[in-house]
Amino acid sequence: MMGGMAAVCLALSLTACSDDDVLYGVAPTMNGRLSLSRTEDIRPGEALTASIPLPTGGENIYEATYTWNNFYEGEERDGVSYYAFHAPEEPGTYTLAFGARYIFSSPTTSGDIYNTQGIELDYTVVSCDIFSSKWADSAERTCEIYPGLEASADSVGTYVGHFPDVLQTNTTDEVERSYVFTGDRLTEVREVLDFSAASAVSYGRKLALMRRLALRELGMTSVREYYVTVDDPDTPVSFDADAADDSWMADLGAKAIAGTHRIYCELRSAGTQLVISMAQRGEGFNEVRFERVYSPMQ
Numbered sequence: 089m090m091g092g093m094a095a096v097c098l099a100l101s102l103t104a105c106s107d108d109d110v111l112y113g114v115a116p117t118m119n120g121r122l123s124l125s126r127t128e129d130i131r132p133g134e135a136l137t138a139s140i141p142l143p144t145g146g147e148n149i150y151e152a153t154y155t156w157n158n159f160y161e162g163e164e165r166d167g168v169s170y171y172a173f174h175a176p177e178e179p180g181t182y183t184l185a186f187g188a189r190y191i192f193s194s195p196t197t198s199g200d201i202y203n204t205q206g207i208e209l210d211y212t213v214v215s216c217d218i219f220s221s222k223w224a225d226s227a228e229r230t231c232e233i234y235p236g237l238e239a240s241a242d243s244v245g246t247y248v249g250h251f252p253d254v255l256q257t258n259t260t261d262e263v264e265r266s267y268v269f270t271g272d273r274l275t276e277v278r279e280v281l282d283f284s285a286a287s288a289v290s291y292g293r294k295l296a297l298m299r300r301l302a303l304r305e306l307g308m309t310s311v312r313e314y315y316v317t318v319d320d321p322d323t324p325v326s327f328d329a330d331a332a333d334d335s336w337m338a339d340l341g342a343k344a345i346a347g348t349h350r351i352y353c354e355l356r357s358a359g360t361q362l363v364i365s366m367a368q369r370g371e372g373f374n375e376v377r378f379e380r381v382y383s384p385m386q
Contacts, residue, residue: 113192115203116143122186122209130175130213131220131233138162138171140186140207150193157185179215183208217359218277218306219251221267223384225274230267237267245269253281254305255298255380277382284375291344291376292337295366298378299329299353302362308355315343315351329353344368344376361385 120141130136142154142164154169156162162169169186176182187206195201217223220233227247231237240246246268253263268276285291302308314324327336343349347368355362362382369377 111148111194113149113190113194113196113201113203114145114147115149115190115196115205116146116188118143118188118205118207120207122184122207124184124209124211127211130211131216132175132177132179132213133220134175134233135235136173136175138173138184138186138209139168142167142169143188143205146190148192148194149190151191153189155187155189158187175211175213179213181210181212183210185209217384218382221274221277223274223359226272227267227269227274230269230274234267240266243268245272253279255279255301257297257301275383279378279380279382281378281380282369282373282375283378285341287338288341288345289334289338291341291366292332292334292339293341294376294378295340295351295353295364296329296332296337298364298380299355302355302364306355306357306362308357308360308362311354311356311361313351313353315340315349317349318347321350324352340366341376345374347371356385359385 122140125137156171162171185208190203237247237249250262253261266278313329314326344366350367353364365379369375
């Protein structure tokens with residue numbers, strides 16, 4: 089009987105303690121600072137990393153979920169959430185948001201079973217002269233913007249990479265692009281594309297497509313179109329690209345693939361000029377080489 093009485097007393101004691109010490113859900117306080125790997129001169133499409141210390145504390149938390157921009161999970165290391173992303177392609181001011189959602193195993197004092205918190209940071213993507221570059225950028229800054237660039241083994245002060253070709257309609261097409269520096273200042277961007285086709289008109293159409301996309305995608309205006317002969321490069325013959333039909337395009341393509349002529353389209357924007365050229369790749373090659381040279385307006 090003594091043992092039974094002790095067990096009953098213990099049970100009553102535990103019940104009394106439970107009634108006096110009710111546990112509630114308590115959310116951590118979000119007071120960490122949201123940081124961005126670059127806060128100034130953010131370029132379109134540039135790789136960025138955001139971070140924030142994860143909130144600590146709280147009571148009776150059954151589940152905690154952390155998201156960036158409402159949808160994306162970060163990578164958590166040593167009590168910090170990291171989020172790697174690319175800046176938007178269009179210049180403007182954007183908002184980066186980090187959110188926390190807590191589900192409790194016991195309601196809060198106000199009867200809620202969950203709690204949400206958030207913090208935001210505004211950042212600005214700046215306008216550029218060409219792609220994500222500004223004329224006079226240093227080589228170091230350019231390699232930060234385009235991490236895949238490699239120094240050219242053939243040309244000092246030139247860095248080369250492969251990029252999606254904005255002057256073709258197929259988004260999977262790539263073009264070789266070179267960034268050329270003079271005295272550690274970006275002075276030229278050059279793109280080279282070799283192209284073969286079964287008919288001469290295809291070469292002319294390719295040139296017309298590049299010109300049209302430069303007008304539409306890069307916001308450029310046409311300056312002039314002309315061709316020269318290899319034997320007399322100082323005597324240009326102008327033509328109207330907007331009026332060129334398939335017959336004209338076939339003629340231009342035939343001139344280029346024959347190696348007798350070089351065709352040019354000159355365009356410009358506020359601070360950049362672009363020259364698109366079409367010519368035979370070289371003697372013995374049944375290909376046309378398109379070169380696109382971007383440079384500062386003179």
